[in-house]
Amino acid sequence: MRFLPLPLLLAIASAAAAQPADHAPVKAVADRQLTVSAPAGQGQLPVYLSADWSGPLPAVSRAVIVVHGTLRNADVYLRSAERARDAAAAPDTLLIVPQFLATTDIAAHHLPQETLRWSLEGWKAGEPAEGPAPLSSFDAFDAVLTRLADPHLFPALHDVVVAGHSAGAQVVQRYAVVGRGEAALTARNITVRYVVANPSSYLWFGEARPRPACPSFDHWKYGLRGAPSYVGDTGTLEDRFINRDVVYLLGALDTNPEHPFLDRSCAAEAQGETRFARGMLNMLYLEQRHPSQVRHRIFTIPGVGHDGERMFTSACGLAALFDRLGCTGF
Numbered sequence: 104m105r106f107l108p109l110p111l112l113l114a115i116a117s118a119a120a121a122q123p124a125d126h127a128p129v130k131a132v133a134d135r136q137l138t139v140s141a142p143a144g145q146g147q148l149p150v151y152l153s154a155d156w157s158g159p160l161p162a163v164s165r166a167v168i169v170v171h172g173t174l175r176n177a178d179v180y181l182r183s184a185e186r187a188r189d190a191a192a193a194p195d196t197l198l199i200v201p202q203f204l205a206t207t208d209i210a211a212h213h214l215p216q217e218t219l220r221w222s223l224e225g226w227k228a229g230e231p232a233e234g235p236a237p238l239s240s241f242d243a244f245d246a247v248l249t250r251l252a253d254p255h256l257f258p259a260l261h262d263v264v265v266a267g268h269s270a271g272a273q274v275v276q277r278y279a280v281v282g283r284g285e286a287a288l289t290a291r292n293i294t295v296r297y298v299v300a301n302p303s304s305y306l307w308f309g310e311a312r313p314r315p316a317c318p319s320f321d322h323w324k325y326g327l328r329g330a331p332s333y334v335g336d337t338g339t340l341e342d343r344f345i346n347r348d349v350v351y352l353l354g355a356l357d358t359n360p361e362h363p364f365l366d367r368s369c370a371a372e373a374q375g376e377t378r379f380a381r382g383m384l385n386m387l388y389l390e391q392r393h394p395s396q397v398r399h400r401i402f403t404i405p406g407v408g409h410d411g412e413r414m415f416t417s418a419c420g421l422a423a424l425f426d427r428l429g430c431t432g433f
Contacts, residue, residue, distance in 0.1 A: 123363075124174060124363075125173045125174055125175070125223055125364075126207065126223065127207075128205075128207050128208050128210075128211030128212065129174070129175045129176060129177075129202075129204065129208050129211075129212075130176070130178070131176075131177075131178040132149050132202065132204070132208065132212050132214065133149035133150050133151045133177050133178075133200070133201075133202045134149075134151065135149070135150050135151065135152055136148065136149055136150065136218075137150050137201070137243075137246055137247065137250070138246070139219060139238055139242050139243050139245075139246040140246070141238055141239075141242040141245070143231070143236050143237045143238050143239075143242070143332075144235065144236020144237065144238060145217075145235075145236055145238075146217055146218065146219035146232065146234075146235050146236050146238055147215070147217045147218050147219060148201055148202070148203075148219050148243050148246065149177070149201070149202040149204060149218065150177075150199060150200065150201045150202065150247075151177055151178065151181045151198075151199070151200040151202070152197070152198070152199055152200075153181075153184075153185065153188075153196075153197055153198035153199075154197055156197065156250065156256060158256070159255060159256050159257075159258065160197060160256060160257060161258050161259055162195055162259065163195060163196070163197045163257055163259060163260055164195045164196075164259050164260060164261055164262065165193065165195060165196045165197070165260070165261070165262040165263070165264070165425070166196070166197045166198075166199060166251050166257070166260060166262070166263045166264070167184065167188070167196055167197070167198055167199070167263075167264045167266060167424050167425070168199045168200075168201070168244075168247060168263070168264065168265045168266065169181070169183070169184040169198065169199070169200050169266050169267070169268075169271070169415075170200075170201065170203075170265075170266065170267035170268075170271030170272075170274060170275055171200065171202065171203075171267075171268075171270075171271050172268055172269035172270045172271050172364070172411065173223075173227075173269060173270040173364050175202060175203060175204060175205065175208065177200045177201070177202035180200050180268075180271070180411065181198065181200045183411055183412035183415055183416070184198045184200060184415065185198065186412065186416055187412075187415045187416045187420065187421060187424055187425075188425070190416050190421060191421045191424065191425035191427045193425045193427075196425065199247060201243060201244075201247065203219075203221055203226035203240055203243070203274075204218065204219065204220045204221070205220055205221060205222065205223050205226075206220045206221075206222070206233050206234070208220065209234075216234070216235055217235050218235075219232050219234070219235070219238060219243070220232060220233055220234055221233060221240065225240075226240040226274065227240075227270050227273045227274050227324070228240075228273070228274070228277065228323065228324035228331070229241040229274065229277055229278070229281070229324075229331050229333055229334070230331055231331065231332075239331055239332075239333040240274055241277075241278055241281060241282055241283075241331075241333045242333065244265065244278050244282055244284055245282070245283060245284035246284075247284070248263065248265075248282075248284030248285065248287060248288055248295075249284060249287055251263055251288065251293075252287035252288045252290070252291060252293070254291065260291075260293055261292070261293055261294065262293065262294050262296070262426070263288055263293055263294070263295045263296070264295075264296045264297075264298060264423070264424055264425075265278065265279075265295070265296070265297050265298070266297075266298035266299075266300065266415070266423070266424060267298070267299065267300065267302075268300040268301055268411035268414055268415070269300075269301055269302065269303070269364065269409065269411065270302070270303070270364070271411075272299045272300050272301060272302035273302040273303060273304060273305075273324070275297055275298070275299055276297070276299045276302055276305055276306060276349075277306050277324060278297070279297040279299070279344060279347055279349050280306050280340055280341075280344045281330070281333065281334045281340060285347070294348065295347070295348065296348040296349070296350060296423070297347065297348065297349045297350070298349075298350045298352065298423045298424060299349060299350070299351050299352070300351075300352040300353075300354075300411065300414045300415070300420075301352070301353060301354055301357050301378050301382075301409055301411075301414065302378065302381075302382070303364070303365055303366035303371060303378060303381075304324070304325060304366050304370070304371040304374055304381065305325075305374060305381065305382075305385045306323075306324060306325065306326070306327070307321075307325060307326055307374065307385070307388065308326075308327070308340075308341045308392065309392070310326075311388065312373040312374060313373070313374060313375055313384045313388075314372060314373050314374070314375065314376075315373065316369070316370070316373040317369035317370060317373065319368075319369065319370050320369070320370045320373045321370075322370065325370040325371065325373075325374070326370075327340070341392075345389060345393050345396055345397045345398060345399070346396075346398050347398065347399075348398060348399075349398070349399040349400075350399070350400050350401075350402070350423040351382055351385075351386060351399065351400070351401040351402070352402055352404055352414050352417075352419060352420060352423060353378070353379050353382040353383065353401065353402070353403050353404065354378075354379065354403075354404050354407040354408050354409060354410065354413075354414060355379065355403050355404060355405045355406065355407065356379075356406065356407060356408035357377065357378045357379045357407070357408045357409045358377045358378075358379045358380070358408075359377065359408070359409075360376045360377050362377075362378070362409060364409075365377070365378065378409070379403075382401065383401070386399065386401045400432075400433070402419040402423075402430060402432070402433070404417045404419060404420070418430045419433060
């Protein structure tokens with residue numbers, strides 16, 4: 104057996120350690136696919152489901168969509184969602200965990216070319232996919248919500264929750280601002296709620312920021328300038344957004360200004376120093392712009408830092424996802 108020289112082994116180990124964790128291919132790929140179609144084209148989105156939705160699901164009254172973080176580890180988020188559902192005793196809930204893969208994942212798992220993939224940052228901001236068509240991750244949310252709006256498949260559905268943690272919360276917050284998929288559900292009197300847990304940054308309106316800003320502070324994804332083509336006309340987005348049901352969950356201990364996955368760009372830093380600070384300041388700003396009009400709610404989860412499962416299985420997490428009692432002020 105031929106052994107590599109020790110200096111070479113050390114160099115390889117050092118290079119692997121230096122590679123950011125989100126650059127590594129995912130360990131598992133979701134076992135179902137959803138066709139996403141839009142004027143830009145078509146592609147297949149991997150998705151985990153807690154029940155087969157190829158036929159009618161008459162017992163399902165609630166659907167909870169949970170979006171993974173920057174590691175794209177949808178399998179981990181599926182297990183967390185299952186634990187939250189079990190803690191809430193909500194067997195009538197369909198869990199949906201989409202997976203926004205990166206190009207590196209396609210090659211590593213030898214996936215079909217029709218599988219949608221984005222850049223490592225692009226999916227978080229609704230940017231066009233790198234293949235097989237320039238579809239936005241917002242188009243993917245539209246496809247999920249359109250399927251849930253089908254009365255033949257979901258005759259008893261009355262509540263839909265779109266939830267994300269960390270990077271997943273980033274894309275959910277932006278979708279809550281610009282997304283169009285809600286309309287098909289509200290037409291059937293199905294309520295839609297967005298749950299935003301510990302994101303690194305938010306889409307802000309206007310030019311005010313809590314901290315000194317840089318020239319890019321108001322560019323997409325931190326502001327509306329240069330928004331992707333999916334967004335279209337931005338004129339009425341803010342008024343619609345403040346009237347949507349949005350719940351923010353902030354870990355009281357998510358206060359590390361040097362967290363490895365914290366967005367430390369100048370545009371993000373203009374929103375506050377830490378995730379907790381950015382969340383509180385964002386809510387304060389909305390309330391100042393729209394006194395007594397904002398429908399949103401914000402809850403601090405004591406004793407929890409940057410931990411998706413502990414956020415969603417907390418009392419306020421269960422209230423936000425499943426309307427369970429136990430969260431003061433919910």
